[in-house]
Amino acid sequence: MSKPQGMGRRREVRGLTLRTLIPNAITAAAMCLGLTAIRAAIMQDWDAAVLLVFAAGILDGLDGRTARFLNAQSKFGAELDSLADSLSFGVAPALIIYLWSLQFLPRIGWFAALAVAVACALRLARFNAQIDTDEQPHKSAGFLTGVPAPVGAGVAFLPMYLWLETDNPVLREPVFVAIWLVVIAFLMISNTATLSWTSLRPRRSIRLELLLLTGLVVAALILEPWIALSVISIGYLATVPYSILRYRRIRRQRAEAAATKDAPEHPA
Structure with a gap:
């Protein structure tokens, strides 16, 4: 008696593994937090x-770090991450700040809110278009191009941090905001070289000091979040001129090295 066709052959089971779902689940959770932030602002x-x-x-x-650790990177995950970033760091901050202050400035206030949301989307689109190309001169030198979307959202909230700490009505003035x-919108889409934290390589001799500083920052974020976030935002903005000057120096050094390498050798 012959076996039915296919019997005895190992059936191949296809499906998503938990390893591939975890990074995307984290991204979806971030998107939910962005949407919930809008509800809280309402x-x-x-x-x-x-x-x-x-x-x-x-x-x-x-x-992203979880995806790399689990070796679960995918194009779907990259696209989902961009959509989540556009929502959480573009749309959500724009609506929150509009409801907090800009709604009292008819028409012009809405254009300012749109600037942040659209700039965030444009930045992410530019990043996605260049991610598989060599058109990232700043990255090759250890810098980013423009202010990253999460950092841009955090810095955009700076007047709000100070207002939550001091309750000073000047900080809520719609024209100023x-x-x-x-x-901030222009900084996000600019070609300005900004600091890349992943490229920082502090000396081993100061590792204990860095651990102490990290612990103090975390404690400050828990105990005095608005002061801590204000200081972090101001500190980051202070690094932008330094990044610009340092990148120019590196680019000049590379140009001089290339010119020296390509220069014809003169006979003795």
Whole structure:
């Protein structure tokens, strides 16, 4: 008696593994936090709105590293990450700040909010278009091009951090906030060389000091979050001129080295 066709042949089971789902689940969670931040802003719970965006930024830093650790990178994950970043660090901050301040500045306030949301989307689109090409001169020198989307969202909240700490009505002035958002939007899509934390290689002799500083920063974020976030934002902005000067120096050194290499040798 013959066996039915296919019997005895090992059936191939296809499906997604847990290893590939974990990074995408983290990205989806970050997207949910961004949406929930908008809900908190609608309810005028400004503390929760800002902290939810901050939490989305933490998850955004984890999903890519988790994917690389698990060897679970995929094009789907990259596209989902860009969509989540556009929502959490473009749309959510724009709407939160609009509801907090810019709605009191008719029409112009909405344009300022749009500037941040659109700039974030344009930055992510540029990154996706160049990710598989060599058109990233800043990256080859250890820098980023423009302010990253999560950092841009965090710095855009700077007037709000200070207002939550001091309750100073000047910090909520729509004209000031609108100008601030437009400046951040241009920094996000600019060709300015900015600091890449992954390229930093501190000396081993200061590793204990760095651990102490990291612990103090975490403690400050827990105990005095608005002061800590304000200091971090101001400190990051202070690194931008340094990054520009350092990148120019590196580019000049590379140009001089290339000119020396290509120069014809003169006979003795």
